[in-house]
Amino acid sequence: MYDYATVSNASNDAVPRGVAWAFCGLFKRGKTYGAARWNPSGSTQKTLYLDAERCVLRWEEYAGMTVLPITSFNPPKESDGKIIPPDKRGYIVNGETKKAWSLKEAIAIIKAMVKNGDLAKHFEIVVIDSVDALQKWAEESYLDEINKNKEKDEQVLSIGDVPHGAAWSDARNALVNPLVELRNLVTSVGVDIGFVIHSKTTTQVANKWQRDPALRAGVTNALFGEIDAIGYIDVEESIKDDGAVFGTVYQGHMHTISFNIYGEILTGGIRMNKLVNKTFPFAYKAIEEEYKKLSTTKEK
Numbered sequence: 001m002y003d004y005a006t007v008s009n010a011s012n013d014a015v016p017r018g019v020a021w022a023f024c025g026l027f028k029r030g031k032t033y034g035a036a037r038w039n040p041s042g043s044t045q046k047t048l049y050l051d052a053e054r055c056v057l058r059w060e061e062y063a064g065m066t067v068l069p070i071t072s073f074n075p076p077k078e079s080d081g082k083i084i085p086p087d088k089r090g091y092i093v094n095g096e097t098k099k100a101w102s103l104k105e106a107i108a109i110i111k112a113m114v115k116n117g118d119l120a121k122h123f124e125i126v127v128i129d130s131v132d133a134l135q136k137w138a139e140e141s142y143l144d145e146i147n148k149n150k151e152k153d154e155q156v157l158s159i160g161d162v163p164h165g166a167a168w169s170d171a172r173n174a175l176v177n178p179l180v181e182l183r184n185l186v187t188s189v190g191v192d193i194g195f196v197i198h199s200k201t202t203t204q205v206a207n208k209w210q211r212d213p214a215l216r217a218g219v220t221n222a223l224f225g226e227i228d229a230i231g232y233i234d235v236e237e238s239i240k241d242d243g244a245v246f247g248t249v250y251q252g253h254m255h256t257i258s259f260n261i262y263g264e265i266l267t268g269g270i271r272m273n274k275l276v277n278k279t280f281p282f283a284y285k286a287i288e289e290e291y292k293k294l295s296t297t298k299e300k
Helices: 031-035 103-116 118-122 131-147 167-187 217-224 284-299
Strands: 020-025 047-051 066-072 125-129 192-198 203-205 208-210 229-237 253-259 278-281
Touching: 020 031, 031 125, 031 192, 031 253, 047 103, 066 103, 066 131, 103 118, 103 167, 125 131, 125 167, 131 167, 131 192, 131 217, 167 192, 167 217, 278 284
Parallel strands: 020 192, 020 229, 047 066, 047 125, 125 192
Antiparallel strands: 203 208, 229 253, 253 278
């Protein structure tokens, strides 16, 4: 109708591609294992993993996965200002030295992969594990920038000590802006992106039990506004055999993901109406099955 506009032809018959996911949960709930396989192939080989937690290269369940170890926010430098080479950053796994990267360098690598077509050719999702580790490094980087021209006795040790009101928002933007840039890069070529985030232990506020991300409130608000689907990872008892239900059952428990948007228990939300307020086995195949089931029902 209008040559300056695009008419939407989106369909709810299949899981959309180029989705930004958040995987939130308490420690040791299976977030890493599930996120590493959260793609249409259900394969670690289709996942590009940005590992800021030193949690995947040591374990055989991630064999074959392409990993960029992340050990800093900005490239580390020698005292003379030269960037330390990636293979000289002291990242050792099982006795072998591995290349390590900063978040900024990883984004540059992925930007090049998008440009030459390698990202969409070889991968179905990029996973960042975890955002709370990056938050710590981003705040340290921000303070380093604040202190770099100050005398030692004038330096500030925390963001709350910075003598101007915009410090918290500046520190927030230092983290969120690169993550949004990364999301835009990855999803622009139809590849999903996943953000692994630890949850705080459950707290009670105004007589309601809540579970929030272990992030600054400003970071949570800014980042979650840019994410399409916020899922909470948990476990529930199961009598099924190990490896059942798309591989989500282990030792009498099934790992699950919930997309709760009502109430005040979880800080979350989702743009995919077929998944709203539902809990699934923590496997991408379970999401695909839900779409197929509802599409078949609609046809009938």
